[in-house]
Amino acid sequence: MTDSDEKVLLQAKGLHKRFGANVVLSGADLTVPRGSLVAVLGRSGSGKSVLLKCLADVVQPDAGVITFDGKELRRDAAAARADFRRRCSFLFQSNALFDSLTALENVALPLEQTTDLKTKEITERSLEALRQLELEGHSESYPSQLSGGMQKRLALARAIVTRPELVLFDEPTAGLDPLRRNAVFTMIAKYQRQFGFTALIVTHDVPEALLASDRVALLSDGRMGFEGTPEEFAASQDPVVTSFRDSEASLTSQLQSIRRGETFQSEDS
Amino acid sequence: MVRSVGRSTLSFVQALGDFTLFTGHAFGSALGSRKLGRRVLRAMFEQGVRCLPVILIVGIFTGLVLGLQGYYVLNRFGSESLLGTLVSLSIIRELGPVLAALMLVGQAGSALAAELGIQRNSEQIAALETMGISSHAYLIAPRLIAALFVYPMQTALFCTIGLWGGSISGSMLLGLEPGVYWSAVERAVESRDVSECLLKAVTFGLLTVGLCAYHGFNAHRSKSGTGARAVSASTTRAVVQSSIIVLAADYIITSFLI
Numbered sequence: 001m002t003d004s005d006e007k008v009l010l011q012a013k014g015l016h017k018r019f020g021a022n023v024v025l026s027g028a029d030l031t032v033p034r035g036s037l038v039a040v041l042g043r044s045g046s047g048k049s050v051l052l053k054c055l056a057d058v059v060q061p062d063a064g065v066i067t068f069d070g071k072e073l074r075r076d077a078a079a080a081r082a083d084f085r086r087r088c089s090f091l092f093q094s095n096a097l098f099d100s101l102t103a104l105e106n107v108a109l110p111l112e113q114t115t116d117l118k119t120k121e122i123t124e125r126s127l128e129a130l131r132q133l134e135l136e137g138h139s140e141s142y143p144s145q146l147s148g149g150m151q152k153r154l155a156l157a158r159a160i161v162t163r164p165e166l167v168l169f170d171e172p173t174a175g176l177d178p179l180r181r182n183a184v185f186t187m188i189a190k191y192q193r194q195f196g197f198t199a200l201i202v203t204h205d206v207p208e209a210l211l212a213s214d215r216v217a218l219l220s221d222g223r224m225g226f227e228g229t230p231e232e233f234a235a236s237q238d239p240v241v242t243s244f245r246d247s248e249a250s251l252t253s254q255l256q257s258i259r260r261g262e263t264f265q266s267e268d269s
Numbered sequence: 270m271v272r273s274v275g276r277s278t279l280s281f282v283q284a285l286g287d288f289t290l291f292t293g294h295a296f297g298s299a300l301g302s303r304k305l306g307r308r309v310l311r312a313m314f315e316q317g318v319r320c321l322p323v324i325l326i327v328g329i330f331t332g333l334v335l336g337l338q339g340y341y342v343l344n345r346f347g348s349e350s351l352l353g354t355l356v357s358l359s360i361i362r363e364l365g366p367v368l369a370a371l372m373l374v375g376q377a378g379s380a381l382a383a384e385l386g387i388q389r390n391s392e393q394i395a396a397l398e399t400m401g402i403s404s405h406a407y408l409i410a411p412r413l414i415a416a417l418f419v420y421p422m423q424t425a426l427f428c429t430i431g432l433w434g435g436s437i438s439g440s441m442l443l444g445l446e447p448g449v450y451w452s453a454v455e456r457a458v459e460s461r462d463v464s465e466c467l468l469k470a471v472t473f474g475l476l477t478v479g480l481c482a483y484h485g486f487n488a489h490r491s492k493s494g495t496g497a498r499a500v501s502a503s504t505t506r507a508v509v510q511s512s513i514i515v516l517a518a519d520y521i522i523t524s525f526l527i
Contacts, residue, residue, distance in 0.1 A: 058395050085401035096396035098388075110400040113407065114302050162400075 008067075009034040009166055009198050010055065014180070015064035017050055024050045025061065026222035030214075032166070037192050037199040039209035041244070042219035049093070049170050051219060055200070056090045056168050057081055068166075086114065089159035093171040095151050096231040097158070103130060104139040107158045129161040130154075132191075149180055153187065155183040160195055167192075169201040173208070181205055185212045206245070208236060218244055273525035279306075291486070292413065292479045293500065308407070312415035316377040316478075320423065323372050328427040331364055332356060332434020337433070342445050349445055353453025356435030361458060361466045365428035367519050370473035373423060374511040378481035381412060382507035385485025387430045387502035394486070409482050420474030421467045428466065465526050472518055477511040484510070 010032040017025040024047040032038050042048045053059040055066060057073060066073045068088070071080040097106050107126040111117055117125070124251055130136050133153040135146075152172065159167050169188065173181040185208040192199045203209050209216065210230040218226040218233070218241060226233060227242035233241060288359040299305055385408065388394050397404045432454060439445040484507035491499040 011477075056399055058399060082401065087401065088399075090396070090399035092392045092396055094392050096392040098393055099391075110402065113402040114400065 007033050007190045009069060009199065012051075012055060013067075015051065015054055016062045017047070017054060017059065018062060018239070023222060025054070025064075026217065028064070028223050029227075030055075030217055030224060030225065032198060032200050035196065036197055036214040037189060037212060038215045038217065040200065040217045040219055041204045041206060041209060041212035042202075043244070046202060046219050047222055048204075048219055050196070052090075052148045052168055052170050052200070052202045056088065057084060058090070070112060086162070087164055088166040088168065089162065089164040091159050091167060091169045091172060093174050095143070095155040097151060097155055099143050102140050102142055103135060103146070103154050103157075106143065106154060107161050109160065110162050126157075126161055129157040132160075132194075133157040148176065149183065152184055156187070156191065160191065160197070163195070163198055166198045166200070169199065169203075171202055171204075173203060173205050181192075181208055185209070188212065220244065249251050285373075288479065288483050291409075291483050292444040292475070295405045295409035295413055295479075295482070298406035299414065302403070302406035302410060305406075305411060305414075308411035309414050312411040313419055314493035315380070316373065316412075316415055316419040317423065320373055320376045321426075323376055324369060324423050324427050325430055327368055327372050328365075328430035329437075330432040331368060331427075332431035332436075333438045334434075335359055335364075335431070336435035336438025337443075340439050340445065349439075350449050351453055352435065352439045352445060353450040353455075354457035356439075357432055357454040357458050358462065360428050360431040361462050363519070363523070365431060366424050366466050366469035366473060367515060369424040369427040369470065370420065370477060370515045371512055372427075373420065373474075374477045374481070374508055374515065378477050378511050379504055379508050381478065382488075382504040383500055385482060386488035386503050389486065389488045390496060390500060404486075409486065412478050412482055415476035416478040417471055421470040424466060424470035461526075464523070468526075469519060469522055472522060473515050475493065476514050476518060480511045480514065481507040483507075 005062065008031055008246045010030075012028060012030045015025045015028040016023075028047075028051055030038075030040070030051070040048055040051065050059060053119065054064075056060045068084045071077070071083070073081055073084055098109070101109065104123070104126055107129050108122050111125060115122075127136065127139060130139055133156060135153055135157060137152060138146060138150065138154075146154060156167075162180070172188065173184045176184060185205070188199060188201065191211040201209065201213065210233065213230060216226070216228060216230050216233045217224050220240050225244075226236060226238060228236070236242070316524065325524070335356045339352050339359075340349060343349050343351055343355065385394075388408070394404045394408070397407055436447060437452050439450050440447040484503040485500075488499045489501040491502050494502070
């Protein structure tokens with residue numbers, strides 16, 4: 001393994017995926033350096049979540065190669081895939097918390113089912129994860145009794161309790177207001193540095209992603225239109241990047257106009 | 270026409286194979302699954318304790334009606350003393366296992382299919398897989414193992430209550446001597462009747478819980494759409510197919526054992 005290989009934790013090359021006639025990925029490449037926070041940007045429906053699910057081994061790509069820590073995750077490589085699952089966590093867009101389990105039971109679940117730890121140690125580690133995510137007073141609450149932000153933190157507590165090397169985030173800020181969006185990105189960046197895991201975030205929140213991440217990738221037409229640092233992304237004159245940035249700016253401008261109109265109307269009434 | 274029949278047959282065989290693999294995988298994955306006992310107990314509570322009221326109510330009314338109908342039919346031939354024989358053999362051989370299974374399908378089976386469908390929709394099943402937890406071992410195996418114990422127990426309870434229902438009708442309401450009723454029951458019921466009853470209960474339990482779990486677990490593959498509609502469609506399919514399979518399996522087992 002070369003030095004550059006050692007620096008790369010997860011890598012995808014030439015991923016293809018189609019659902020019926022709908023081609024979602026057509027040769028997507030991605031490199032996730034060890035210890036970094038990488039954001040994958042793209043418009044809604046561009047295949048970001050499918051890419052992430054391929055990388056998380058939830059969806060099987062039709063073609064392409066995924067390597068984790070230098071080992072290829074082939075369909076028949078059961079040991080490599082089991083090792084990957086042990087060292088990787090996935091944070092779903094919907095949080096995917098078990099609504100029949102309490103917060104503590106949710107966090108303890110992966111430890112209970114995948115390790116030989118004693119019950120006492122599992123409880124201690126789970127409570128510690130809840131404490132780190134500022135949920136210590138809610139260990140006996142059910143997910144439905146928690147706010148959206150707390151559910152997100154609970155899902156993150158469950159993701160980090162196994163001390164993974166890689167955490168994959170699927171649209172962690174979907175459906176949240178700007179303040180909460182900011183808070184979630186801050187939380188991810190803070191815990192990524194605190195716990196030292198490598199993070200891969202799929203999102204369409206450009207400003208927050210550029211601030212929080214070390215590297216940015218732009219998925220367009222099923223393949224990567226750009227990969228680089230946030231500064232390079234902001235300065236890039238590549239038509240794919242400028243088109244994406246312009247559409248974002250145009251949307252923001254339109255939304256601001258609409259919001260100004262709504263404010264005027266409500267004041268008038 | 271021929272093409273349509275062929276396609277349906279192939280689709281049926283494929284579904285049958287898929288279902289067999291699904292249940293086989295669930296039992297196989299139970300080996301070495303951590304904290305399985307606790308989840309089995311929880312599933313037994315869901316299938317057993319929660320379904321107890323409906324089993325008791327349907328059991329007593331089945332016995333009451335059988336006692337009533339049986340008494341007047343036997344009375345025409347002056348054979349009221351055989352009421353215990355009629356009620357006990359009807360309930361233990363046929364009605365007990367079939368009706369108890371149908372009640373369990375309606376109560377626990379539908380709940381199981383809907384719960385798994387919602388868990389599929391909300392990505393909880395995918396989350397288990399990403400955590401390296403076998404969803405078959407965690408969600409399906411405990412339910413199947415619990416059914417092996419709960420269905421016979423509920424059926425036995427149904428039969429006991431049903432016999433009491435027959436006794437209430439025949440003895441307390443229609444004036445038949447209780448001793449005559451219960452001695453007829455004792456003379457009529459043989460150990461092989463009880464074995465047949467329990468064999469049916471175990472078979473129905475495996476088939477219905479397996480089918481309900483299969484449809485709920487695969488709700489995302491439903492042709493009826495996605496989301497709530499898929500959950501609703503898979504739950505309906507689970508209940509209908511389970512009810513049919515109970516009656517079909519009952520006929521097959523009876524024809525072999527009679």
